[in-house]
Amino acid sequence: MLITDPVLVTGWGRNFSSLSKRASIATIAQAQEVVAHAADTRGLLPVGLHRSYGDSALNSGGVLVDLSALNGIEIDSVARTAIVGAGVTIRELESSALQHSLFPPVVPGTGFVTMGGAIASDIHGKSHHKTGSFSRCVNWIKVLLSSGEIVQLFPSDQEFWATVGGLGLTGIILELELNLRELSSNSADVKEFRVKDLSAMIDLLGRSDKDYEHTVAWIDLSGDYRGRGVVSLGNYGSEQVKIRGGGSSGPSLPSIGGANFITPLTVKAFNEVWFRKPLKHGTVALNKYMHPLDGVSNWNRIYGDAGFLQYQFVIDEGREEIFEKLFAGLRSLKAASFLGVLKKFGEATPAPLSFPRPGWTLTLDYPTTVPGLERFLQGFDEELVAAGGRIYLIKDSRVSHSLVPLMYPEIEKWRTIRSTMDPTGLWQSDQARRLRLC
Amino acid sequence: MLNGFKNPGRVALIGGQSEIGLSIVTQLPEDKSREIVLIGRSGDYVLDVTDKAARERVIGELFDAGDVDLVVIAVGLLGNDSKLSTTENLLAAIDVNFLSTVHLLELISDRMKQQAHGTILVISSFAQVRPRDDNFRYGSTKAGLDFYARGLASTLKGSGVTLIILRPGFVKSKMTEGMEIAPFAITVQECGKYGVAALKSRDLVTWAPSILKYVALIFKSLPPSVFRKISHR
Numbered sequence: 051m052l053i054t055d056p057v058l059v060t061g062w063g064r065n066f067s068s069l070s071k072r073a074s075i076a077t078i079a080q081a082q083e084v085v086a087h088a089a090d091t092r093g094l095l096p097v098g099l100h101r102s103y104g105d106s107a108l109n110s111g112g113v114l115v116d117l118s119a120l121n122g123i124e125i126d127s128v129a130r131t132a133i134v135g136a137g138v139t140i141r142e143l144e145s146s147a148l149q150h151s152l153f154p155p156v157v158p159g160t161g162f163v164t165m166g167g168a169i170a171s172d173i174h175g176k177s178h179h180k181t182g183s184f185s186r187c188v189n190w191i192k193v194l195l196s197s198g199e200i201v202q203l204f205p206s207d208q209e210f211w212a213t214v215g216g217l218g219l220t221g222i223i224l225e226l227e228l229n230l231r232e233l234s235s236n237s238a239d240v241k242e243f244r245v246k247d248l249s250a251m252i253d254l255l256g257r258s259d260k261d262y263e264h265t266v267a268w269i270d271l272s273g274d275y276r277g278r279g280v281v282s283l284g285n286y287g288s289e290q291v292k293i294r295g296g297g298s299s300g301p302s303l304p305s306i307g308g309a310n311f312i313t314p315l316t317v318k319a320f321n322e323v324w325f326r327k328p329l330k331h332g333t334v335a336l337n338k339y340m341h342p343l344d345g346v347s348n349w350n351r352i353y354g355d356a357g358f359l360q361y362q363f364v365i366d367e368g369r370e371e372i373f374e375k376l377f378a379g380l381r382s383l384k385a386a387s388f389l390g391v392l393k394k395f396g397e398a399t400p401a402p403l404s405f406p407r408p409g410w411t412l413t414l415d416y417p418t419t420v421p422g423l424e425r426f427l428q429g430f431d432e433e434l435v436a437a438g439g440r441i442y443l444i445k446d447s448r449v450s451h452s453l454v455p456l457m458y459p460e461i462e463k464w465r466t467i468r469s470t471m472d473p474t475g476l477w478q479s480d481q482a483r484r485l486r487l488c
Numbered sequence: 489m490l491n492g493f494k495n496p497g498r499v500a501l502i503g504g505q506s507e508i509g510l511s512i513v514t515q516l517p518e519d520k521s522r523e524i525v526l527i528g529r530s531g532d533y534v535l536d537v538t539d540k541a542a543r544e545r546v547i548g549e550l551f552d553a554g555d556v557d558l559v560v561i562a563v564g565l566l567g568n569d570s571k572l573s574t575t576e577n578l579l580a581a582i583d584v585n586f587l588s589t590v591h592l593l594e595l596i597s598d599r600m601k602q603q604a605h606g607t608i609l610v611i612s613s614f615a616q617v618r619p620r621d622d623n624f625r626y627g628s629t630k631a632g633l634d635f636y637a638r639g640l641a642s643t644l645k646g647s648g649v650t651l652i653i654l655r656p657g658f659v660k661s662k663m664t665e666g667m668e669i670a671p672f673a674i675t676v677q678e679c680g681k682y683g684v685a686a687l688k689s690r691d692l693v694t695w696a697p698s699i700l701k702y703v704a705l706i707f708k709s710l711p712p713s714v715f716r717k718i719s720h721r
Contacts, residue, residue: 065494066492423493424517
């Protein structure tokens with residue numbers, strides 16, 4: 051195990067960076083050693099693949115504990131469970147599980163997320179309306195506390211739910227057991243439909259959720275901002291398909307000199323093409339269907355050096371008027387997003403900081419250089435909170451700390467449980483400081 | 489911590505009653521949840537900057553209370569208090585503008601290095617360019633501070649901490665009230681804007697107004713007899 055000198059680490063949005071030391075650990079004993087010898091006032095933060103968009107996986111002046119080497123996978127194909135190390139990625143789990151005709155019931159849009167990260171942000175996927183979020187399929191989590199003790203947490207423990215969505219601030223997740231579902235093949239049956247505006251999109255998604263395992267819509271927020279888009283409805287398929295390669299991801303974005311290509315014009319052009327492309331109707335490989343974002347490595351670089359932010363929120367059904375307010379504001383800012391996603395959520399979990407709860411969730415990406423965007427989002431946050439909505443912390447880079455308790459009313463309960471798990475305040479992150487989480 | 493737009497969440501202004509200092513911090517991009525800590529003869533932390541033990545205590549408490557993204561150092565004496573003699577004015581100016589400020593910068597930069605992030609904005613002056621008969625005493629205190637700040641800025645490279653220097657010329661404020669207005673004078677508001685622009689550009693030195701950069705070059709190149717003629721006001 052080696053603790054490096056401080057290195058510059060960025061979030062996925064590349065709009066945050068900070069200097070931290072890194073401790074790469076390969077065994078549980080090494081993790082205990084790092085914890086025992088942590089003398090710094092800047093603390094430790096367990097990290098995975100740095101797919102959080104903001105500063106959730108950064109710890110300026112402190113230590114990042116890299117668990118990618120905890121990558122053991124044990125599949126029990128009879129019980130349909132897997133015991134996985136915290137460093138195992140969704141992709142790796144999928145590959146192993148598929149060999150037994152099994153699959154994780156909840157996967158996010160990218161396969162490049164570790165098991166630890168999946169718990170820390172309680173990830174969700176396009177199956178949320180039926181399966182809930184990732185924590186719903188977890189049977190237990192083994193966590194290394196700041197005291198050096200290793201505890202096994204079950205859904206009957208409040209510490210389990212403090213760790214779910216807990217952003218790495220309760221302890222180092224070492225290992226967990228999750229349930230897998232049976233598959234009859236490695237494919238998905240997909241149907242896509244073009245919709246002319248937001249209300250058609252909401253209508254189709256609302257009607258389809260009961261018949262489809264995976265539902266999501268791509269929404270075009272450019273041009274006239276009507277909210278047209280493509281709705282994708284899928285089920286696990288019965289036909290086996292050929293999967294190309296050994297799971298290597300596609301082409302990487304070439305170095306483009308730090309420039310940002312995302313402007314209202316390029317977005318409008320891209321979105322026009324995307325809206326009109328042929329609709330899928332048929333059987334596709336499951337891994338490609340689940341992880342469309344992974345087709346191009348380093349796609350986040352297309353926003354250039356100034357980076358971008360992702361804004362994801364959830365709003366109750368029946369409060370859709372909030373979208374009108376949002377679209378009107380974005381139209382006047384001429385802020386165009388080429389990666390808008392809309393989905394309907396199912397049930398929430400008991401985790402105080404977990405994001406998903408019933409309603410509509412919208413996700414948008416913007417370069418940080420859009421004039422007026424910061425001010426506009428500050429105002430929109432207040433409207434969102436007034437309408438009972440909230441923001442996904444793992445995507446956040448600019449919400450006001452004073453709104454966090456309004457968005458997560460159980461945060462005080464979380465703080466209490468967290469401080470019993472970490473009385474010395476060893477676990478720290480830039481986001482925790484910025485949002486005054488702990 | 490900075491947010492994703494690189495705007496500061498917690499700002500400290502040393503010299504909490506400084507018009508220029510306040511003009512800078514109030515013209516930062518709007519953020520209602522930003523915490524602005526005022527430090528000085530009154531404010532969130534009461535500090536007589538000439539008190540060494542107090543400097544150590546206050547900077548300690550400031551950083552213990554949470555990470556600081558930006559410290560603006562806006563303490564300064566012009567050394568023209570009519571109640572004091574020339575020498576007393578000079579010694580007071582050296583104490584506030586140089587000795588105390590340099591010590592504050594040592595304390596602040598140490599704590600910021602531990603954070604591994606943050607920006608320090610030092611307010612220097614056009615007066616430090618070349619000694620003029622009518623303000624060389626004040627100018628010398630700023631020259632010392634400016635020299636120190638440039639050295640400190642260099643040693644901070646790679647630490648995550650940035651130090652930037654604002655060099656204003658004549659600013660029409662309470663501090664310069666009654667004085668003859670010099671060429672290229674700006675208002676407090678304009679000076680604040682330059683300060684905010686300096687934070688965005690992250691250049692080591694920003695002149696306020698920018699033309700002073702060229703005026704300085706000219707000043708430095710004039711032969712002494714010519715310079716003495718034009719520097720007598």
